[in-house]
Amino acid sequence: MLTIHADSRGHALAVRGERIEAAGPLAELSAGHPHARVRTWPGILTPGFVNLHGTELLERAYHPDPREAGTLGTEPLTGDALRALALDDARWGASARRGVQRMLAHGTVAAACEPFRIRAVQDAVRRTGLTVLPRPHHPGGTPSLDPLASDLPPETPPARTPGSAACFAVFDVHDETELAERGATATCVATVIAGRLLFRRR
Incomplete structure (x- = not known):
């Protein structure tokens, strides 16, 4: 059709x-x-946009479930806060799916990523339909769900x-x-x- x-x-x-x-x-x-x-x-x-910080936002951050907002807040958790969660595969996969949905809500049609090390993240992202582009090195800037707020010139397909x-x-x-x-x-x-x-x- x-x-x-x-x-x-x-x-x-x-x-x-x-x-x-x-x-x-x-x-x-x-x-x-x-x-x-x-x-x-x-x-x-x-x-749409290519988010250059796909690795940081999908595999180096935890996107809390709305039901966890009371204890974890609503913003992605990184660094020590992320390590303290000791995530299993199920939570990594669920976080990656929520992360992709939040990217989509910012007009992102593709994410540049280094090869995923966590299989649950790789599988979850593949199922979402988000286009994943290879990223040979860290692009600099500040990881943000909004590509216009990353301190880098926005990249489009x-x-x-x-x-x-x-x-x-x-x-x-x-x-x-x-x-x-x-x-x-x-x-x-x-x-x-x-x-x-x-x-x-x-």
């Missing part, structure tokens, strides 16, 4: 399966594909063109300048990876 994703500016992507079939103005794509399902999003369609993987994000802002000013934390509306809607703000 063909789905057309369109933003407030009238920019649109026609997606079939895992691939982008066409890109252009909504009116043009709708006319060319009159039977397609149309999703209209507030804000702007962007390629290649431009979305017909035939390329349908990976993109939607931010409820007027333009890229407002996105840079407000950040991804409160503005991400949706994240799509390989044609699958993996995050949608309710």
